[in-house]
Amino acid sequence: MNTFGKIFRLTSFGESHGKGIGGIIDGCPAGVELDMGFIQHQLDRRKPGQSKITTQRKEPDSVEFLSGVFEGKTQGTPIAFAVWNKDQHSNDYNDLKDVFRPSHADFTYTKKYGTRDHRGGGRSSARETIARVVAGAIAKLILQQLGITIQAYVSSVGRISLNKPYTGLDLSKTEDNIVRCPDAEVARQMIKSIEQAGKNHDTVGGTITAVAKGVPAGWGEPVFAKLHADLGCAMLGINAVKGFEYGSGFEGTKLSGSEHNDVFIRSKDGIKTKTNNSGGIQGGISNGEDIYFKVAFKPIATLLKEQQTVNHVENEVTINPKGRHDPCVLPRAVPIVEAMASLVLVDHFLMNKTNKI
Amino acid sequence: MNTFGKIFRLTSFGESHGKGIGGIIDGCPAGVELDMGFIQHQLDRRKPGQSKITTQRKEPDSVEFLSGVFEGKTQGTPIAFAVWNKDQHSNDYNDLKDVFRPSHADFTYTKKYGTRDHRGGGRSSARETIARVVAGAIAKLILQQLGITIQAYVSSVGRISLNKPYTGLDLSKTEDNIVRCPDAEVARQMIKSIEQAGKNHDTVGGTITAVAKGVPAGWGEPVFAKLHADLGCAMLGINAVKGFEYGSGFEGTKLSGSEHNDVFIRSKDGIKTKTNNSGGIQGGISNGEDIYFKVAFKPIATLLKEQQTVNHVENEVTINPKGRHDPCVLPRAVPIVEAMASLVLVDHFLMNKTNKI
């Protein structure tokens, strides 16, 4: 099950230390102009080595399109693409061949498949998200044509939290710092905290908040494939994600119905709601208000320090991993969150075309 | 998109004030003995009028199987079923025909489809979850054969919260009280809080926690259809759900990697983990530990009090809804959460059969 989406479908492939990461986008409408600079820029936001707080693996991560594009435009045919791996240090993993690293997928892959590619986490590496960013960039280009924007930002790192709703922030400042938090002062603290974790050979988690503006009312399927259920599924499918909430989320469970309900009002733009605890989605369908949600990322499991664990013959062993790793996944996960949200929205845009004659 | 699941698939139908609610289960293995008492019991846990803190709509909610069962066993063929509606008071909704109730799906359905059945919320009514409970009960019977149990309970109502992990609770006591909280004292406070909300013609939200024990290592698809992503999608597809987290969840984002990692150890039962921040799932695949997660429910949108809103011609109107409604969805949602989790687990059990020759 390496396919995501119902009509606009991404099937991804690749391993951390194999030939590369890529995918096929099927169901992309014809005639979309592919702004290659834009697509590469999204990859650059995700790539390793982009700042002092990310892994130092050096990968240009430039995307090559293999099919489906002719004279700069999509053809309605499958769009295959690949990002070739360049800077694998597979030998760093030799010692880990038969070891199950704590809180990694080594153990579960072995149990499921009876085999695994141990080099750099193989398929379970977050390097797989490259495919999502490429496909998401194309989805973003489609959404742009429809007047829709998606912006994500880091809203907490460990215990350092940006205690403001997105409406009180200037999201245009998100990319002004390396941690991708739109508040400069909080960003400074976050960076410091990540650097400290790195020095300790430890890692930190955090949350990302995302906002989609301009989604028209009527997108989403009301029962199982609710718009927020598909968004949640998309987010929970990203490596290291442990939770998802939209609109008022977990905090909203503490309110009474009369505090929580979003009253409809007339406005010059038609029917709007006074508040937006619904997070832009009611009954699983967008209502035209901003869609916003928050995603929880655990601290990365790879620690560059000694740890106890067990190997494949159930012997206890001590590991001391090498390799080049991020002390915090959050800054590089921002474009991934945006990409997955874009895939969901384009998919629902296309599905929504089919419910009237 | 009224189908849930990849191999074990439920397609549901029905409206709150139509002929009934039902569904077709396709992909159910042959030879499963259907314990009709068990299935009806699950429906009884969900049905209206079961206690003083639920809606007083009187529905026996007894399920009729229409196909796929012969001499008490499943045949591998589609299992159709229906629960016929008996106690509709459709006239209660006449005044709401053209009105968009706050935080309901009235507005979004109309925007999406250009039409809607306004009686009792039509398709968007939580009465639709009957189909999930029936299908989930069959899934539970399959899981029972595999030695797997799923238990959910109310872990908070409004600001009243059960501040203990599930490991410190006796889950066999969940059904001892009408709110379905395994701690008698906290349950008492929750019931009081719901009664108070009812008196105020208001509503309250809360959270449900669920635990699956006995799931073997190896279930789940590692990339997009991660086991927790499918669980999250299932939960977010339940009416009124606003958030999902598993394992350490949102709180876990505040820990460091060295605090959060689950160290592997040898035990007489094979490889286990010392802690279980992973919530029984690593890299999207079960690791054999308990799977646990928490679901956030908003306060129900239907208030039996005067509210401002807008109608379909964009006039502002005042509504004062009648009808019979729950002041709190949580107690009746417990079997729904269990049902949806069971559907996901059986689906992954069946999928998992296909990854070796």
Add this chain to the structure above:
Amino acid sequence: MNTFGKIFRLTSFGESHGKGIGGIIDGCPAGVELDMGFIQHQLDRRKPGQSKITTQRKEPDSVEFLSGVFEGKTQGTPIAFAVWNKDQHSNDYNDLKDVFRPSHADFTYTKKYGTRDHRGGGRSSARETIARVVAGAIAKLILQQLGITIQAYVSSVGRISLNKPYTGLDLSKTEDNIVRCPDAEVARQMIKSIEQAGKNHDTVGGTITAVAKGVPAGWGEPVFAKLHADLGCAMLGINAVKGFEYGSGFEGTKLSGSEHNDVFIRSKDGIKTKTNNSGGIQGGISNGEDIYFKVAFKPIATLLKEQQTVNHVENEVTINPKGRHDPCVLPRAVPIVEAMASLVLVDHFLMNKTNKI
């Protein structure tokens, strides 16, 4: 796998001697006016006992809609329906409980599922096609709005064949006789042949030809889900079907390319082809010409005469089936062929909406 279609999806249920046959149509656009007389008429064309050359099982086969329709129109929500069985004579099958009838599904069902409902063929009975005719009737109503007609007719019974292309026939005469062949003289011979088979307690096969007019250019998916591949799959999924060809079909394999190619020409209606060996489909996509195809039906396997066979413990036995059966499936299969073709066309109509922004 009891679901047919990608966007407009029918999931069917039911057995010959169970409570009834029905289904859920999901993905039907909202706002379609359901002409109940039209839908029932399609069922009447398929129902048993309609003439002296069909089985004498007496079933009114009237459809009841259970959901998805409000004030006579589809709501975009799932449309459930059932046709309740009335005239089962299940005892006729008691002797066949453990016997594998020749060329039936008794043996293969038992091998696949380890169990089967033996009464009247259970799920493998052609009575299941009721669900297809109901869903197909709704699809036809949608196609009517788009100016598309589908007409099928019996083009051969045994060795009696209508040796004319459809273009030389007046298809409005198809329903003028009980065998549904538009040529009165050939129809007379066909009826005689079926009656003779009935007298012999034997059965006959034949072919049905179908024509869709008015399908615009551009429907179909060019690689795996070619329009004719989906039509072929639909036809081969009908009980007793052994072959499918479209356009020039098997005969066309004998022509040279220069004889076979359809030359494009200008006309007042835009670009047309001079001939139509392509059967209205090129590269898997409709080209605006008539779509036509032919379907082969084997003689029905149920003979009301003594036959040798084997039972479930591998003993050789002689059977002498009772029950009420058709000597020829063709006349009643005409509306089924039309129904399945309509499902495919509506599905591609809806899919085709998604390939441009």
Add this chain to the structure above:
Amino acid sequence: MNTFGKIFRLTSFGESHGKGIGGIIDGCPAGVELDMGFIQHQLDRRKPGQSKITTQRKEPDSVEFLSGVFEGKTQGTPIAFAVWNKDQHSNDYNDLKDVFRPSHADFTYTKKYGTRDHRGGGRSSARETIARVVAGAIAKLILQQLGITIQAYVSSVGRISLNKPYTGLDLSKTEDNIVRCPDAEVARQMIKSIEQAGKNHDTVGGTITAVAKGVPAGWGEPVFAKLHADLGCAMLGINAVKGFEYGSGFEGTKLSGSEHNDVFIRSKDGIKTKTNNSGGIQGGISNGEDIYFKVAFKPIATLLKEQQTVNHVENEVTINPKGRHDPCVLPRAVPIVEAMASLVLVDHFLMNKTNKI
């Protein structure tokens, strides 16, 4: 919709004159040893320039695996692969940029997508079938482990037909001649006929027959995804295919039921049938007998001679195509038929694992 299969799924990509042709196989079981020589051999059977009766385009068509294989074995993860194009002569197509070639997909692609890659037919080129042969070769390796073989051969070219059932042929001789017909004398006539067509700058069609031996009873889904319906869909999805029949096929429609029925008998291998008009499939499910079917291929539309047609502005034009083309698709289609049949069988093998607990 460039994905084929339900569990073992091929998603293909690529154009005739783009970078290459390839695909992703998702859902392949882990632990399958990939015999690279075997896979390349299947491609060699399909490749251009292999004999004097095929196109002279020179392509080594060697496959490169990009993911999913580690130490020679499948990992349960997606297997991406590509065959890079080497010998495109795109300029041959410059004159055809705006022209709709008769019986090609030029017109219908333009109508569907509003755009097309005109070079060598773009996506509609039969070069796309490379992806099917690679995936099919892996499927074949799985079937080999299960003791199943699939063999196809050319059973007619134009009016030259091999008038024998497969049971009267020595299929091991199929590869002994360049036309892939197991009867040497008929093969000689076929080759002569193809050479004559080539000299006339014309083309010829024909039929391919295929036989699968060793499929156990119980594979197939009984209603819509009948085993033969999926085989038919697979075959009709191959370029130039116009018809499909299995077992007794169209000829069988002329028999009476008592002539056509396959009587069950006891044998030392368990229950068998005396005859096999069913073609190894009853009620959509395999019965353990040989599965056999026939596929009709039209004469290729590309003629290297002057033809009348119309261009995109509806002007009538004369074309005189260049390029390198096959006068007959049949010999190279034999491995494609085998590949598609293998994909269907493996898919049903895996699906069949899920219908018992």
